[in-house]
Amino acid sequence: GQNIDQPTEMTATEGAIVQINCTYQTSGFNGLFWYQQHAGEAPTFLSYNVLDGLEEKGRFSSFLSRSKGYSYLLLKELQMKDSASYLCAPMDSNYQLIWGAGTKLIIKP
Amino acid sequence: ETGVTQTPRHLVMGMTNKKSLKCEQHLGHNAMYWYKQSAKKPLELMFVYSLEERVENNSVPSRFSPECPNSSHLFLHLHTLQPEDSALYLCASSPRTGSGANVLTFGAGSRLTVL
Numbered sequence: 441g442q443n444i445d446q447p448t449e450m451t452a453t454e455g456a457i458v459q460i461n462c463t464y465q466t467s468g469f470n471g472l473f474w475y476q477q478h479a480g481e482a483p484t485f486l487s488y489n490v491l492d493g494l495e496e497k498g499r500f501s502s503f504l505s506r507s508k509g510y511s512y513l514l515l516k517e518l519q520m521k522d523s524a525s526y527l528c529a530p531m532d533s534n535y536q537l538i539w540g541a542g543t544k545l546i547i548k549p
Numbered sequence: 550e551t552g553v554t555q556t557p558r559h560l561v562m563g564m565t566n567k568k569s570l571k572c573e574q575h576l577g578h579n580a581m582y583w584y585k586q587s588a589k590k591p592l593e594l595m596f597v598y599s600l601e602e603r604v605e606n607n608s609v610p611s612r613f614s615p616e617c618p619n620s621s622h623l624f625l626h627l628h629t630l631q632p633e634d635s636a637l638y639l640c641a642s643s644p645r646t647g648s649g650a651n652v653l654t655f656g657a658g659s660r661l662t663v664l
Contacts, residue, residue, distance in 0.1 A: 444591065448589070470649045471649045471650065473652075480657070481657055482551050482553070482639070482654075482655040482656055482657045482658065483592075483639070483653075483655045484551070484655070485652045485653070485654070488649075488650050488652065490649055490650070527592070529592075531649065535646065535647050535648060535649065535651065536594070537592075537594070537653070538591075539591040539592040540591055541589055541590055541591045542591075
């Protein structure tokens with residue numbers, strides 16, 4: 441079956457760095473997405489990785505290892521506004537997104 | 550604003566009521582989606598429309614009935630719902646279906662409570 445595993449909740453300090461891990465098992469693979477969702481708001485697109493390696497986009501970076509079925513989202517210089525849920529979603533061979541339950545990130549001053 | 554607008558944002562209904570959720574996108578996308586989001590659970594894909602044609606129906610109970618009159622509008626008609634249907638219903642759109650880098654743009658959702 442298809443399965444996504446990411447931590448339920450993480451806590452970090454303002455100004456620090458946090459890494460949110462995601463492991464996945466899918467039928468085929470066509471890339472992996474990360475979305476951010478603030479409470480009561482729409483999920484918004486953060487990143488898409490289809491090749492192995494690190495993609496950097498400002499304070500946020502996303503890493504993919506296809507052979508290990510593993511991705512992480514790295515957030516640097518944390519700000520209070522980064523408090524949100526982070527959703528990992530690989531895409532299977534039918535181009536269907538398989539969603540994780542999300543990681544709630546709490547930033548403390 | 551994401552370019553995808555959902556109304557109403559909040560809805561409370563009894564089990565015998567009939568109501569509809571509306572979604573409108575201003576992005577020129579060709580695909581639209583309904584998702585159900587329950588607390589601490591993954592997003593559940595309900596329906597997918599591509600160029601107004603339904604291409605996905607993930608074993609959703611018939612008390613949920615989608616309608617896509619054109620590529621900019623999507624409805625979810627609700628009737629005789631159950632309390633376990635209480636959830637956040639998210640609409641999304643994307644440029645197309647069936648390709649890799651196909652980014653979904655979501656609306657803010659309609660919070661449904663069934664009494």
